[in-house]
Amino acid sequence: MMSKPMRMHPAATIFNFLRIIKDVIIPAIIGFFATFSNINLGGFWFEVLYIVLFLVITITYSFLSWYRFTYRVEDDELKIEYGIIVRKKRYISKNRIQSIDLTAGIIHRIFGLVRVEVQTAGSDNAAEAGLKAVTRQNGELLRETLKNRQEPVLPEEDQPDDEKVPVAGPTRKIDLSRLLIAATTSGGVGVFLSLFALGGSQLNQVIPDDFFMDIYNWAVHLSIYFLVSIIFFVFVVLWLMAIAGTILKYSYFTIQKNSEEVYITRGLLEKKQLTVPLKRIQGIRIQENVLRQPFGYAAVYAEVAGGSADKDEEFSTVLFPLLKQEEIAVFISQFVPDYSMDVEWNPLPKRSARRFIIRAVLPVLIVVSPLVYFFPFYSWVLLFVLLAAGLLGYFRYKDAGYIKKADQLAFRYRNISRETIYTKRKRIQSLSTSVHWFQSRRNLKTAFFSIASHTGMGKSFKVKDIEDSQAESIIDWYSFERE
8 A cells, every 4th residue: 555655745844944944044144144244245135135045945955855755665665765866765674663653743733744753673862764744644554554564453433343453452541630740750850950051051152251250249249048049949940840841741641552562642742652562672660769759659661672762761761650659560560561570679788888878978078078168157068968968878778679580680779769670581681790899898799780772782770789699699590591
């Protein structure tokens, strides 16, 4: 049915135009001012001519890019041809395709379109192939065809009684109350704070130095309480932005499973449909940040090799944004039944606690001590920060551990959030231990393993200061087959 060359929807011209504008708008503006700021070539009309010429060239290029782009499925391959002057061909075998994701942004939804992204085992951060705009019907037809189905599956009510397909596997949706809890406890304020700091670091390129000096002199003469109020206000604004971002991203989150794949649909403005092949899942990760753990909530991720990767989550795919701890075992048994959740963790030896506390306190002590020397009145802040660092180190020790079963290994550790990773022995790319002089004095080791990630390269997880004999037992478990 898709063996004849097909073009994308004409609206793809709009996306081509917007992409070009995004890529060249800054050089175009610089060229505009460089041309007309120092040389008078005719004033206003030459400026208009420059803008019109730029738009005509951009629109023409966008149209030709759409017109010269064709795709078809033939001989078990997705065949794409593109290029205005130099024709390029890309052939992707069905056997290499790991996932096919459909995404609909605001413009897509206006025209009833979707963006198709084809991921293969060799894909890196970008999709192996992408169709900017096709009708939803063609997008779903292409997905079904590339999954070796000759025809798309009709809705059950449209099929004859003797041809009805089996009922789909388990389905779970996020409700409004759970979405609001996920948004308010997401911890995404850290991301916005980083972007805020990054943007601020670039302001010196466009704002005079005297402006920053005036701000500094103004802030020095303010009271500490007013400064704290300003910082608190900025934090609240960033927190509200993080809440809005989470709601936009995970609204209408739905996960559905069939025999071989998990389908995830999410998004308010940009609606995404992700496909996660079960055979490509390398591990299940459970994340409990400091806002969620006291209330017994966690987010569940899948570490996927060479498949669909959510770039906003460090290339891990969110299986569900928020679950109660007691719900996770049932959820995993329904959607990723190869894995089992356990609660009997092997803890670290008590002599490891001091090492965790020292590692947390020492960097803080080095950084804060000079501040106390120059601002002795605020030395109480040092004690508070050191106490917080010490508690963090202690919780890192208490939370760390491992579980070793017949065919499954689990590590648990904490940086700021508590992370738990479950993987199968056959999914482990490498497993090893390391020891340095301070650890050897107390018969401790660090154990770590790597699994394949979205790029096919290793993604590592480790637990520090494990008992020497425990680390060796993990190595033996991985190195030798059970009798």
